[in-house]
Amino acid sequence: MSRLGRIGSECRAGAKAFLRRRTAVFFTFFFPVIIVLIFGVLVGTQPTGGGLFAEPPGYYLPGYLAVVVLFTPLSRVGSEFARHREGSRFEKLATTPLRRWEWLLAHTLVNVFVIGAASLLIFGLVVALVDAQIAVGAHLLLLIPFVALGVALFCGLGAVLGRLADSQDGVIAASNSVALPLLFLSETFVTPELLPAWFRPVTNLSPLTYFARGVRSLTYEQVSTPVVGATDPTTLALTNLAVLAVLAAVFFVAGTYAVPRTD
Amino acid sequence: MDAAVVADDVTKRYGDLVAVDGVSLSVPAGTVFGLIGPNGAGKTSLVRCLTGTTEYEGEVSLLGSAPESVDRSRIGLLPQSFSPPERLTVRELLGYYADLYDEARDVPSVIEEVGLDDSAETWYEELSGGQQRRACVGITLVNDPDVLFLDEPTTGIDPKGRRDLWTLIEELAAAGTTVVLTSHSMDEVERLADRVAMLADGEVVAEGSPATLIAEHGGESRLEIRTEAVADPLANRGFRVEASAGRLTLHDVDAAEIDDAVDALAAAGIDYESFTWTEPTLEDVYLELTGESFRGDDVAGPAEPAEAEVER
Numbered sequence: 001m002s003r004l005g006r007i008g009s010e011c012r013a014g015a016k017a018f019l020r021r022r023t024a025v026f027f028t029f030f031f032p033v034i035i036v037l038i039f040g041v042l043v044g045t046q047p048t049g050g051g052l053f054a055e056p057p058g059y060y061l062p063g064y065l066a067v068v069v070l071f072t073p074l075s076r077v078g079s080e081f082a083r084h085r086e087g088s089r090f091e092k093l094a095t096t097p098l099r100r101w102e103w104l105l106a107h108t109l110v111n112v113f114v115i116g117a118a119s120l121l122i123f124g125l126v127v128a129l130v131d132a133q134i135a136v137g138a139h140l141l142l143l144i145p146f147v148a149l150g151v152a153l154f155c156g157l158g159a160v161l162g163r164l165a166d167s168q169d170g171v172i173a174a175s176n177s178v179a180l181p182l183l184f185l186s187e188t189f190v191t192p193e194l195l196p197a198w199f200r201p202v203t204n205l206s207p208l209t210y211f212a213r214g215v216r217s218l219t220y221e222q223v224s225t226p227v228v229g230a231t232d233p234t235t236l237a238l239t240n241l242a243v244l245a246v247l248a249a250v251f252f253v254a255g256t257y258a259v260p261r262t263d
Numbered sequence: 264m265d266a267a268v269v270a271d272d273v274t275k276r277y278g279d280l281v282a283v284d285g286v287s288l289s290v291p292a293g294t295v296f297g298l299i300g301p302n303g304a305g306k307t308s309l310v311r312c313l314t315g316t317t318e319y320e321g322e323v324s325l326l327g328s329a330p331e332s333v334d335r336s337r338i339g340l341l342p343q344s345f346s347p348p349e350r351l352t353v354r355e356l357l358g359y360y361a362d363l364y365d366e367a368r369d370v371p372s373v374i375e376e377v378g379l380d381d382s383a384e385t386w387y388e389e390l391s392g393g394q395q396r397r398a399c400v401g402i403t404l405v406n407d408p409d410v411l412f413l414d415e416p417t418t419g420i421d422p423k424g425r426r427d428l429w430t431l432i433e434e435l436a437a438a439g440t441t442v443v444l445t446s447h448s449m450d451e452v453e454r455l456a457d458r459v460a461m462l463a464d465g466e467v468v469a470e471g472s473p474a475t476l477i478a479e480h481g482g483e484s485r486l487e488i489r490t491e492a493v494a495d496p497l498a499n500r501g502f503r504v505e506a507s508a509g510r511l512t513l514h515d516v517d518a519a520e521i522d523d524a525v526d527a528l529a530a531a532g533i534d535y536e537s538f539t540w541t542e543p544t545l546e547d548v549y550l551e552l553t554g555e556s557f558r559g560d561d562v563a564g565p566a567e568p569a570e571a572e573v574e575r
Contacts, residue, residue, distance in 0.1 A: 016348075017349075020386075088344050091316045092347075092402075097365070262315070262316050
């Protein structure tokens, strides 16, 4: 069996194992839906200023997408990692031709598929329920690499957390501890203006910031509408995509080394 | 005969704990090699060293290569507490692992070999404990390995399942597969292994064929007769007899001599309630060499009786 065959086999097994855990599937899609319903519909936005969400609804689409791009890979890969370790599956796989990076790539592809579907759902909900004004056009296809690279990045981080934590409980606690600060300090739901000036440069350290900025430049009309003298939104998106790609590569490699070859 | 697995002064430490302490052994190709010892003796750690799934000190040769660089399609491993993805059917599970190799066996034939034809479409988590273990053994067979490491393969399996697996292992060995088997079930190793290494506190305390180890360290066979009679009539027939309250113990009696003893009892008109013949086992060897018993550690089910009791 070729390398593609090995990755495909691991991918199929991972996808079936996930799709047959109904509660996992349900909450993978229910979680972002409930976030959109609470923040987008119940709380709503107040474009005239003040309140929790002072920007127009479209501003927060990257935040809603970030919820699944960030939380789902972290928890899924982290949990899968713990399950593999507790069931001596890594020990078994270490005696098969499957390589560590092939394992992580296979599980990343499963996550890209799952999170891609969840992202489509979120996109539709935000447009339909929150009345967000989205800049529609071919440039929206760039959302695909944004989601894919974001998922790859956080799958790598999930593998690192899975390696560091010694149980499924530990993985979940570690994932939440990492994900919550990232979610709110990466230009997703909290605008930079709401942060102290001295802290704003810190947001540049979050990989999620480049996801949020890039997605926003593609979808948020106030950014996407070309302005004379300003950077072209697509160029802005590609710049952020390039940074995200580099970070994704770094985290993926780190995640590969986190997959145990020995006990 | 070439050695399939060689360990030379292998040591495995977990911090201050020495799990494997300077173990050297050689497993000839095409044989079944048993690693026995109670929980914590170092069996699983040694298997990890031999398969390269842990860091270790010393030298290991697996099919002529270091374990880390051996052709992975030539080895199979069943880890001790292995639990594969639980919501795949038996067929899907074996297919999943088979597809990780360039060449693999026909999955239905492996399913048939481990006796799971009727459960092929059942999710792993819905199988009984014994069926799960058989599915795990099937997973290790999909690549038709030259060397197979089975770490306590019969744990949790019912008696029939155990015997089926024993037969399977015997067939694999007969077909030329080298099997390294760990167990704390003495009867299992005694039946299956050509050679045995006994581990205690990470060290090999004895190595050899089960028969040789028993002959050298197991002590003598005994025939215990529940009777109020005195020892003289049997002693006069050449038996070495020890008398205690309500019991005569004949030492060093092999199976062929039981009839002679019974004839002697009849000839002397001695009445008895029952007699029990006990032959030494690997457990006796272990007890003799380490001063420690396996009893209480054997979770694989009760040991096969090494004794025969007859009531009159």
